[in-house]
Amino acid sequence: MTTRRPFQRVGEETRRSALIEATLDLIAEGGPQAATVRAIATRAGVTPGLIRHYFATKEELVAAAHETLMTGLTEASMGNVDDLPDDPLARLAAFIGNAVSPPVTDTRAVALWAASMQLVPRDAAMRAVHLSTYLGFRDRLETMLSDALRSAGRDTEDTRSLAIACNALLDGLWVEAGALPDQFASGELRSIAIKAFSRLLSLDLPEV
Amino acid sequence: MTTRRPFQRVGEETRRSALIEATLDLIAEGGPQAATVRAIATRAGVTPGLIRHYFATKEELVAAAHETLMTGLTEASMGNVDDLPDDPLARLAAFIGNAVSPPVTDTRAVALWAASMQLVPRDAAMRAVHLSTYLGFRDRLETMLSDALRSAGRDTEDTRSLAIACNALLDGLWVEAGALPDQFASGELRSIAIKAFSRLLSLDLPEV
DNA sequence: TAGCTAATTATACGCTTGCATAATTACGAA
DNA sequence: TTCGTAATTATGCAAGCGTATAATTAGCTA
Numbered sequence: 001m002t003t004r005r006p007f008q009r010v011g012e013e014t015r016r017s018a019l020i021e022a023t024l025d026l027i028a029e030g031g032p033q034a035a036t037v038r039a040i041a042t043r044a045g046v047t048p049g050l051i052r053h054y055f056a057t058k059e060e061l062v063a064a065a066h067e068t069l070m071t072g073l074t075e076a077s078m079g080n081v082d083d084l085p086d087d088p089l090a091r092l093a094a095f096i097g098n099a100v101s102p103p104v105t106d107t108r109a110v111a112l113w114a115a116s117m118q119l120v121p122r123d124a125a126m127r128a129v130h131l132s133t134y135l136g137f138r139d140r141l142e143t144m145l146s147d148a149l150r151s152a153g154r155d156t157e158d159t160r161s162l163a164i165a166c167n168a169l170l171d172g173l174w175v176e177a178g179a180l181p182d183q184f185a186s187g188e189l190r191s192i193a194i195k196a197f198s199r200l201l202s203l204d205l206p207e208v
Numbered sequence: 209m210t211t212r213r214p215f216q217r218v219g220e221e222t223r224r225s226a227l228i229e230a231t232l233d234l235i236a237e238g239g240p241q242a243a244t245v246r247a248i249a250t251r252a253g254v255t256p257g258l259i260r261h262y263f264a265t266k267e268e269l270v271a272a273a274h275e276t277l278m279t280g281l282t283e284a285s286m287g288n289v290d291d292l293p294d295d296p297l298a299r300l301a302a303f304i305g306n307a308v309s310p311p312v313t314d315t316r317a318v319a320l321w322a323a324s325m326q327l328v329p330r331d332a333a334m335r336a337v338h339l340s341t342y343l344g345f346r347d348r349l350e351t352m353l354s355d356a357l358r359s360a361g362r363d364t365e366d367t368r369s370l371a372i373a374c375n376a377l378l379d380g381l382w383v384e385a386g387a388l389p390d391q392f393a394s395g396e397l398r399s400i401a402i403k404a405f406s407r408l409l410s411l412d413l414p415e416v
Numbered sequence: 417t418a419g420c421t422a423a424t425t426a427t428a429c430g431c432t433t434g435c436a437t438a439a440t441t442a443c444g445a446a
Numbered sequence: 447t448t449c450g451t452a453a454t455t456a457t458g459c460a461a462g463c464g465t466a467t468a469a470t471t472a473g474c475t476a
């Protein structure tokens with residue numbers, strides 16, 4: 001008679017997030033191929049079958065992991081912006097600074113994001129999550145942009161186009177910061193981002 | 209007695225590039241995991257064993273495909289810029305337009321780029337390649353930027369910072385164009401890019 | 417025309433994968 | 447305290463993977 005592995009029952013939310021965390025860790029370390037059902041289960045301290053109990057398919061688990069990651073990044077970019085005084089320019093500047101500085105610019109996060117981007121074109125669930133998180137970030141940015149422009153008496157701008165460009169700028173800086181952290185002095189990207197936004201918007205954003 | 213599949217002998221270069229093309233096509237259509245040895249062989253019109261004859265390992269084939277693609281991308285971004293009249297603004301505008309339009313903005317290019325980005329943080333060789341191609345592109349861009357600024361009598365700008373920002377902007381737009389092609393109207397990104405550059409540089413770049 | 421050799425096909429092996437399903441057990445409810 | 451049930455483990459399967467190796471054949475050379 002062989003002894004069965006002992007286990008504890010844990011709340012559903014705890015288990016789901018443990019599985020998601022394990023998935024993110026594995027992808028960050030070894031790319032998407034490393035995140036096999038068995039490896040995820042081991043990392044999460046459970047057996048593979050349990051994954052099936054919480055996620056109908058592995059695809060579903062990976063999509064959930066991606067959503068968790070991206071939502072976390074957006075929140076980290078928001079940082080303490082909500083606590084700032086009600087100055088649209090200062091708030092926008094703070095948001096920009098957060099988005100291109102640690103902990104948002106994290107090697108692990110960029111690697112994870114890159115891994116996800118591989119799946120986006122092919123996987124409908126991933127594409128849906130990517131679209132919604134992308135638009136979520138961009139919409140937040142667009143709101144701040146139009147607030148800032150309005151506060152300067154310029155409310156006739158094409159904020160959609162501006163938001164697309166600004167979002168792309170932040171994305172690009174974020175990727176390079178994560179991929180080549182040694183190429184940029186500490187704070188250099190923040191300064192570059194603020195200056196670029198100032199010129200893009202023809203606004204004088206505060207550097208600190 | 210079963211009949212063996214008839215075949216033709218073809219030059220080595222032809223076979224290699226056929227296999228590389230098949231690999232790129234498959235990744236474009238179904239992501240990296242769709243590019244199996246068997247699928248690649250079928251697409252290239254040969255049997256799987258032949259791959260082993262030209263590439264010691266599948267990894268080697270994928271690396272060759274990656275190099276082929278990236279080389280082609282750089283060339284496509286340059287496009288016909290060299291044939292243009294010697295107007296720095298027009299040349300810069302053409303370069304920008306190319307970088308955010310088909311065929312540069314291609315799903316398979318973005319997917320492959322993402323695949324390599326994910327290796328960059330933990331693979332020294334990939335990091336070196338990424339750094340050199342990144343800097344190569346950025347340096348080319350910086351040259352065009354300073355040419356354009358000088359032609360407008362503004363040669364005191366911090367072109368390094370500008371190039372970093374402009375490069376990030378192009379990268380971000382390029383990625384989104386490849387990841388979410390349906391989110392942007394045809395030519396929209398080109399127009400957005402030109403306008404954004406115009407404001408970033410305080411130059412009036414031609415839209416066509 | 418004959419023969420040699422490299423290009424190509426054919427076959428098979430060992431692993432890993434995701435997923436289904438059956439067996440068990442922890443733990444709250446009664 | 448007992449019991450029911452949902453959470454968890456255990457087992458297995460079918461398919462697909464990359465790769466190794468043997469068998470064939472196309473096409474050049476002499």
